[in-house]
Amino acid sequence: MTKKVAVLAGDGIGSEIMAQALKVLKALDLDLVYEEALVGGVAYAAYGHPLPESTLKLAKESDAVLFGAVGDFKYDNLERHLRPEQAILGLRKALGLFVNLRPAVCYKELTYASSLKPELVSGLDLLIVRELTGDVYFGQPRGRRISPDGLFAGSEEGFDTMRYSKPEVERIAHVAFKAAQGRGKHLTSVDKANVLETSQLWRDTMNRVAKEYPDVTLEHMYVDNAAMQLVRAPKKLDVLVTGNLFGDILSDEAAMLTGSIGMLASAALNEKKQGLFEPSHGSAPDIAGQNIANPLAQILSAAMMLRYSLDMPEAADKIEKAVKRVLAEGYRTGDIWSEGCKKVTCSEMGDAVVAALQ
Numbered sequence: 515m516t517k518k519v520a521v522l523a524g525d526g527i528g529s530e531i532m533a534q535a536l537k538v539l540k541a542l543d544l545d546l547v548y549e550e551a552l553v554g555g556v557a558y559a560a561y562g563h564p565l566p567e568s569t570l571k572l573a574k575e576s577d578a579v580l581f582g583a584v585g586d587f588k589y590d591n592l593e594r595h596l597r598p599e600q601a602i603l604g605l606r607k608a609l610g611l612f613v614n615l616r617p618a619v620c621y622k623e624l625t626y627a628s629s630l631k632p633e634l635v636s637g638l639d640l641l642i643v644r645e646l647t648g649d650v651y652f653g654q655p656r657g658r659r660i661s662p663d664g665l666f667a668g669s670e671e672g673f674d675t676m677r678y679s680k681p682e683v684e685r686i687a688h689v690a691f692k693a694a695q696g697r698g699k700h701l702t703s704v705d706k707a708n709v710l711e712t713s714q715l716w717r718d719t720m721n722r723v724a725k726e727y728p729d730v731t732l733e734h735m736y737v738d739n740a741a742m743q744l745v746r747a748p749k750k751l752d753v754l755v756t757g758n759l760f761g762d763i764l765s766d767e768a769a770m771l772t773g774s775i776g777m778l779a780s781a782a783l784n785e786k787k788q789g790l791f792e793p794s795h796g797s798a799p800d801i802a803g804q805n806i807a808n809p810l811a812q813i814l815s816a817a818m819m820l821r822y823s824l825d826m827p828e829a830a831d832k833i834e835k836a837v838k839r840v841l842a843e844g845y846r847t848g849d850i851w852s853e854g855c856k857k858v859t860c861s862e863m864g865d866a867v868v869a870a871l872q
């Protein structure tokens with residue numbers, strides 16, 4: 515049966531990189547229909563809301579969502595619930611996408627594009643499993659008020675709530691342990707249990723779930739140390755599981771091990787394997803409209819969509835192989851360019867991937 519993909523390009527470079535991913539998908543002539551809708555700042559401008567009902571309905575009734583990026587500094591002063599970023603948070607919550615897989619793979623051709631020494635990143639293949647629908651991003655209460663007590667009583671203060679429930683941690687723990695079983699059988703759980711109650715619950719729960727996976731070695735690491743280990747000896751890490759906030763930050767850090775955040779694809783999944791697939795980066799307003807963004811994270815996210823939600827692993831393989839081929843042939847957008855390589859635009863990179871499909 516024909517499957518449906520909701521295509522939500524969003525803001526900034528979103529439409530430029532999405533056009534490349536669609537070009538690649540369409541070249542594969544798959545049994546898919548694509549339906550586009552507005553999301554983020556462009557949706558706010560058209561409908562007065564970053565996640566209009568019609569867009570949410572489309573996302574819910576589709577087999578998968580291919581998402582670009584949202585956000586633009588010109589919307590930063592809107593009330594929080596109208597800001598473009600609320601669209602991606604709203605989609606994650608509404609679709610129950612609690613699993614975020616963010617693979618950080620350093621392709622051998624890009625070893626020299628990383629800001630780290632080649633020997634530290636060469637062959638790197640790390641999987642970050644980030645919990646995506648809880649933590650301080652969603653915890654209530656939150657807001658701004660006049661501080662009722664303490665040294666600064668009477669002053670305006672902002673507050674957010676970090677919270678995780680046991681079942682919430684359990685379900686992401688199972689995903690992470692299973693991922694570790696399929697890889698190096700080593701799982702690093704990242705928290706801040708030396709300070710935060712939420713993290714202590716996280717750690718206790720990880721330890722309990724670990725008993726069901728005796729073949730996996732579980733290691734705990736505080737997030738500050740994890741941030742350091744990622745740039746000190748990243749290849750010692752294999753699967754890393756963490757909460758929403760720490761995962762957001764650490765995955766951007768891990769992106770630099772791969773050469774550029776323009777290389778980091780991601781999958782957000784629910785229990786039914788319905789998913790939203792997006793690059794890990796944002797809308798990059800600083801380079802938007804110039805046709806210079808790296809579309810590979812978006813293209814690789816489309817491959818993850820074919821693999822995880824649409825049951826088309828051969829097509830996913832074709833895309834991933836084509837990406838390796840264009841890198842081997844020396845095609846580079848500006849963010850990963852180095853001497854001796856062919857510098858290409860965003861759309862030329864899309865064309866090169868299409869040409870490399872076999």
Ligand SMILES: NC(=O)C1=CN([C@@H]2O[C@H](COP(=O)(O)OP(=O)(O)OC[C@H]3O[C@@H](n4cnc5c(N)ncnc54)[C@H](O)[C@@H]3O)[C@@H](O)[C@H]2O)C=CC1
Binds near residue numbers: 800809
């Ligand atoms: N899931 C989403 O839609 C996300 C949205 N954002 C939003 O994006 C906007 C910009 O945020 P920033 O913090 O600047 O993060 P960003 O990820 O958009 O950009 C950070 C830096 O990386 C570069 N970059 C990002 N993607 C690239 C690509 N494909 N090719 C080449 N260079 C690339 C940018 O030019 C910039 O210098 C904000 O409004 C933010 O809220 C940020 C992260 C995720």
Ligand SMILES: CC(C)CC(=O)C(=O)O
Binds near residue numbers: 603762794795
């Ligand atoms: C824009 C935020 C809502 C999230 C973010 O930075 C991310 O998921 O990487």
Ligand SMILES: [Mg+2]
Binds near residue numbers: 762
């Ligand atoms: Mg982020």
